[in-house]
Amino acid sequence: GAVVSQHPSRVICKSGTSVKIECRSLDFQATTMFWYRQFPKKSLMLMATSNEGSKATYEQGVEKDKFLINHASLTLSTLTVTSAHPEDSSFYICSAPSGRSPNEQFFGPGTRLTVL
Amino acid sequence: GENVEQHPSTLSVQEGDSAVIKCTYSDSASNYFPWYKQELGKGPQLIIDIRSNVGEKKDQRIAVTLNKTAKHFSLHITETQPEDSAVYFCAASLQGAQKLVFGQGTRLTINP
Numbered sequence: 182g183a184v185v186s187q188h189p190s191r192v193i194c195k196s197g198t199s200v201k202i203e204c205r206s207l208d209f210q211a212t213t214m215f216w217y218r219q220f221p222k223k224s225l226m227l228m229a230t231s232n233e234g235s236k237a238t239y240e241q242g243v244e245k246d247k248f249l250i251n252h253a254s255l256t257l258s259t260l261t262v263t264s265a266h267p268e269d270s271s272f273y274i275c276s277a278p279s280g281r282s283p284n285e286q287f288f289g290p291g292t293r294l295t296v297l
Numbered sequence: 298g299e300n301v302e303q304h305p306s307t308l309s310v311q312e313g314d315s316a317v318i319k320c321t322y323s324d325s326a327s328n329y330f331p332w333y334k335q336e337l338g339k340g341p342q343l344i345i346d347i348r349s350n351v352g353e354k355k356d357q358r359i360a361v362t363l364n365k366t367a368k369h370f371s372l373h374i375t376e377t378q379p380e381d382s383a384v385y386f387c388a389a390s391l392q393g394a395q396k397l398v399f400g401q402g403t404r405l406t407i408n409p
Contacts, residue, residue: 187340213395224386224399225341274340276397284329284390286397288340 184208185277187289194265195297202260202292204231204275210255211277215286216248219272231258231275265296299324301389303400311408316377318403320387321369327389330370331397332361335384344385345372374405382407 184207194200204214212233217225229250230238237250247269249261262269274291278284300323310316322330328349333341347354347361347370354361358377363370374381384404388397 185340215396222402222404224401227396227398230396278395284395284397285331285343285346286395287343288333290340291338293338 185275185287185289187273187275187292189292190290191293191295193295193297196266197264199261199263200265200294202262202273202275202294204258204260204277204289206256206277209277209280211258211280212255213278214252214258215276216250216258216260217274217276219274219291221272225274228260233258262294265294267296270294270296299327299389299391299398301387301398301400303387303403305403306401307404307406309406309408310377312377312379314377316372316374316381316405316407318372318385318387318405319369320371320389320400321367322389322398323368324389324391325365325368326391329390330361330363331388332359332372333386333388335386335402337383341386377407379407379409381405 186205188203214231216228219225228243231250231252233252239245252258272291276286276288303320331346334344335341345361347363358375360373384402386402387400390397
């Protein structure tokens, strides 16, 4: 079945540094991928839609200069958290449409970011 | 835009009993309703979904029902087992829009 991977699974960094998170569709191509943020015991909040070959579409209230998204190929999207601060600490999850049926999406395993 | 409400926020049932989680949505144009199971520290896993042209769908111990008129859909888990313990999320989306709007989540605990 469709598999989405993320790397790294967890990362700890110092304030002010930038962190890159990769999302890959392993056995299918995805022209669109989605990035979510999840705080502890909360639901998933859509941050942006990553589009292969064009700019990402950000949800209202999400800083595009803070969360840089690049959809480099049909199987890879990256999210870079720039100049990270402790409030950016969260669980970041990506998803991709499976292509098997309309709207069906598969999620990656998530990346736990901790900013000290 | 779409708004999805999910209840209850926590649910505890005895092993072997049934569990029901309910969601309501606001946009009558939504036509795809998936349910996800999320275990601690992991990404959501699709467990079942239903489209608006169907009223009920079943997969072994899991079933989903949809009432388009009332704009609500429910997840039913029968013969619950300890491994069913997790957080469950409902979601809704428009055909072709792909963007999912999630409910708040339900923490399900199965007591042995």
